[in-house]
Amino acid sequence: MDRRTFFKKAGTAAAGAAAATTLAAPAIAQENPKISWRMTSSFPKGLDTIYGGGVDIADRVRAATNGNFDIQVFAAGEIVPGLEAANAAGAGTVEMAHTVLYYYYGKEPTYALGAAIPFGLNARMQNAWYYAGNGGTLMNEFLATENLFGIPAGNTGVQMGGWFRKEINTVEDLKGLKMRIGGLAGVVMQKLGVVPQQLPGGDIYPALEKGTIDAAEWVGPYDDNKLGFNKVAKYYYYPGFWEGGPVVHAVINLNKWNELPKNYQAILNDACAAANSNMLGKYDAKNAIALKELVGGGAVLKPYSQEILNAAYDASLATYAELKKKSPHFAKIYDDQLAFKKDAYLWAQIGEYTFDTFMMIQQRSGKI
Template structure:
């Protein structure tokens, strides 16, 4: 088997081993800039980009170097698509649903209300048609995408007042990322799309009444429990939020086959490591939040039912009006139906039992 084939089929450990081979050092030096949508203080989600950069440097013997930049250093938090598309930077690390204003289809790339969980989404991307469909979609934007992390299912956010029925959603000014605001607005809420680093101030000053970010580990770092005590679950809008690496198409095509294989491997490594960090850090963080006065509450079923109804109605409307949406969403939802059938008999039943068991 030749070296290129080894790189294509080996895991990260195999590629790291081959990186020391003389052929790897014959590769040209590549220097990329990557802009992130996430503040440096969030070592989990911002850190995914650094994991990617470190892996590329290690695999290439230092020949392929990526510098990671926080929001505002090169472009604003929500300027990643434009910067990568125009070639201002070679790469970005962001959530697709921040850009649903360009096309609602972007939202499916991260998470849509009542969408897939993280394992299902990963299966759709790698073993279903997800990656193929999004490569076709992003080609319109001169972008090549790679899955670059997942947060797992998220919490439902922090609220100044308790939410007891759909009536309590009306008039609620809530920071909520991207596309989910469309569903909340149909319930009467007033969604606000605010970057992570600016949420605390808005909640503290009363500019907003509620805010969601990700989950206990990141939420604790951002300090939301200090200004809003009601911590709801689940985040029905993000059953498994996907984070992407966006690569400028020309920059990617200019790479050698070996470097392209390294990009793929580094992205996959970052993808797995991000959720592992969240799953490892969230339990202890949740305990600390409760110790600091957070009230962990379940969203009422009436609220969930109302949101589900509005989400399905919105998806039907978009399927009729947006060909891009219809093409991707139809495949997405068909995959989810089969995945849910399987999870119903295995994951869901097992998890339910184990969470009630005394270990």
């Protein structure tokens, strides 16, 4: 090849490369547009682990898109009250919310199945039902009727059974007590004589302090210690049988979700999955330390009696039978979740329960 031919071909190649670069730039821009969303949280900033789940999502999305997809996180009350977060997303006031779906069971009881119901699934089972079972599909079929799309984005693990001013040994002791308790748990406890109160996290301490309520449940030792409930109520009960593994959701306005580029949808899904795992890990790590601090500070740790647990279980089954008659959505999803739970506990008692029980015996004998 002579010099003239070589330079002619080289020039043509260079021009082609330049043209390709010029053509590629707009295509990349279209695939990665600048998008700004607002996420309203149901939680105050002071609860760093549960509120932090929303921040975790936003940070991961921002990093994965080089800042092109920016989600601003707002604490409860900054845009709308905490218990209105999902409603704001559905209405388009904000693009998305970080919340717990059982807050909205008053609109439609099916919401509660997406988060936690009394004597429902634990955290691992929730993940299995959502990711490998029918949970994600069924819940989003329902949420679409509310103009929402939901993604699991956190889990606290099994919660505690609440703070009481006096000892609670029998069902009779529960009668007339005003208790802050959320979701369907309040309906169940009402059957046992409790007067349920639904309050956001930031309002619980002053209500307990003033005697507006007699008892309260929130999450678990880490958050309860931060909120200082042990200063205004002495008796700390377990387990929180109404929340074996409550899912915290990212709920997104359905139209906004459908408008997102597919790669942004994938990035947001992955960010929520990471936040889901991280939140549970943080609570598992922090709750044990906080529990020791609470007991060391004078909290009296007590289990619910078998009488109370049995009565609450029977009341839960009665509640579900009633709700199945009222709501086709609830009936469909509850039956699927129940079938999943039967198999999940079959495996859990063979694997997890046997192993964990042995290890707990070693701990109690001082070998751990």
